[in-house]
Amino acid sequence: MSRGRLRGPANYEQLNDNNQTGRIAIHDYRPMNVFTYLGCTILFGVIYAAFNVIWGFIAASRAQDLLNQMWVSDVGLICMLVLYLYVTLGFFYWTGRRVIHDLEVSPRGLCLCLLPFLLLECAVWSAGILHGKGDGGVWSAAWTLHTLLNYWSYPLTSSVQFYILNMSAVYLVTSLMPMAAVILGVYSLETRSRWRKWLPVIPGMAAVIIVFTFIAAFIPHSSTLSAGRYPKIDGATAAIPFAQSLIREVTGVNKAGAVQQVDFHTTHQAYLNLIHGKVDMIFAAQPSDQELELAAQQGVKLKLIPIGKDAFVFLVHRSNPVDNLSTRQIQRIYEGYIANWKEVGGEDQWIAALQREENSGSQTYMEKRVMSDLAMVKAEPQMQINFMGGLIDTVAAFYRDHNAMGYSFNYYAKEMHRRPEVKVLTIDGVVPDHATIRSGKYPFTAELYAVIREGEEDSSESSRLIRWLTGPEGTRLVESTGFVPVHSGEDEFR
CATH class of the missing domain: 3.40.190.10 (Periplasmic binding protein-like II)
Incomplete structure (x- = not known):
């Protein structure tokens, strides 16, 4: 066994046991005292903050402009996001290698220096995303702090949100990516002989991503209209x-x-x-x-x-025992003659019959098609909801008795603004689905119209x-x- 001094963060010992070469042992690290710990933590904080400012204002804004180009295909857009992420995290990877090389601290010690940032990211993500959702007070402040800490990822998250419905996990993953890249860089230097054979792969992967991005993004695709x-x-x-x-x-x-x-x-x-x-x-x-x-x-x-048909549906809370209403029962509820759920097979609770604002699509359908020539009772201000999503949310959470009833269009209620607390009633024993809408068996079908002004030229x-x-x-x-x-x-x- 031979010993030798190697340049780097510490003394290394080359092992040649049983013809197995390439393994490197590390010893004589600088002691990790409180001053070293604070110094490394502050250093990484300064690097991270500087990167966010410089990269955010110089690179991120330009990347966002490129990603906003609508003519880029979906595959091309995803490739551009991968390339952006590859380049950005590469900076943190090499930062980790450089820090442990120059400071001669142990990898475990350096990882402990990242712990405050990990805890901070998790805390502001939990407060701003899971609980507050950006609404007022401390939660709004947490969301703002989370945004500032992850300014570098804005081009990534602002584009990915169009492809992923639930962004909470994406925000958490992107906030932890820089620390993960630093840790990878730290341990890649500690075991550098193992990583040396993979070094050519790094620029090779970048070249492949760039070529694939160019092909996917810039190949023209056919279109009916520009x-x-x-x-x-x-x-x-x-x-x-x-x-x-x-x-x-x-x-x-x-x-x-x-x-x-x-x-x-x-x-x-x-x-x-x-x-x-x-x-x-x-x-x-x-x-x-x-x-x-x-x-x-x-x-x-x-x-x-x-051009299409949808069902006009009636909604109640899932805990409501009523599953079906007749057309006449719905009309009498909104005429004001039936005011208690027990009259239609439910519990002894008053019916909170919600309505939409005048001239909304659902209110117009309710007045013209469901009520026909019957007059709807005037809704109290708190019973009139101005947004379709707001009506569904109100049915889901109306007081503690969950005795509200409302209406919407089937696709919106089941796909666009689905709430698990809300269920759709059958009407006259008919379930609203594609088969009953197509056959006309479901009593309330609503047309989706393409509306233009009369006199449009055929060539328009x-x-x-x-x-x-x-x-x-x-x-x-x-x-x-x-x-x-x-x-x-x-x-x-x-």
Whole structure:
């Protein structure tokens, strides 16, 4: 066995036992006293803060601009994110190697220096993401601190959120990645002979990612309409997923770009925007009488083209024993004649019959289709909910008796704003699903319309888009986004 001094953070001993070479033992580390510990901790804190500021303002902003390019394919966007992450974490990896090389402290000791940062990241993530969700007071401060500590990851998280519904775990993983990369760098130097054979792989992986990113991002893809000529569209909240899928299918933009392009308001505001010429088309339920009157006053005729069907459903809390109501029972509840759940087979509790605001899509359907010529009782202010998601949330948490009842559209309640505490009632014994909607057996089906102004030229982009929607490709898209198609795919719009 031979000994020799090697340059590095400590003295190394080369072992050649049983013809096994390449193993390195480390000894004579600098003692990890309180001053060394504080010095290493402060050093890493300064490096981390400086990196966040410099990288955030110089690289992250430019990376975000590149990721915002809608023409990049989804695969290309993911490849760009991987490349960004690879380069960023590479900095922390080499930081770990450099620190242990220069300071001559033990790897375990250096990892202890990272412990305060790990605890801080977990604490602010727990406070800001899990509990506060950015709402007021200390929770808002925690969310702000979490954002500042992870400014480097903004391009990553802001793009990934369009592909992942639950971002809580993503925020935690990205906050712990820098420390993990530093630790990897520390131990790669301690066992450097084992890592030496993998060193050529590092630039090789970067080269592969760059080439694959270039191919995936810049190969042109076919599109029916260019993003620049796509008509300006507004619509109802329940139609947002459909509109996002439509713009992706027709123009070829990536999912992140589609989410940014689809800026829908409520049904009423969408109709106002169409009537006043602020948009070219809307996707919504049928207009209310007031909206039709306003259109007539403005000299505008609306053209409604049905493209899909959905069920109009009624919601109660899951703990409510009532599973079914008849059409007449629903009408009498909203007329004000039935006020207690025991009258319809439930418990002895008053019925908190929620309503939506006037001219909303669901309120218009309720008044015109469910109540028909019957007058709805005027709702108390606390019983009128201004947002569809807010109505579902209220049913889920209404007081402690959970005695609320409300209504919504089936796709929105089951897919877009699903709450496990809420259940959908059967009506007249019929379950609202695709089969009963398609057959007409379910009593309350609602049409999703593409609405344009009368007089649109056949050559306009709006008319061209509607022809695509009523054709075979559009019919398949309507069904894949949760609606029951109205057209067969052979009867195109004229």
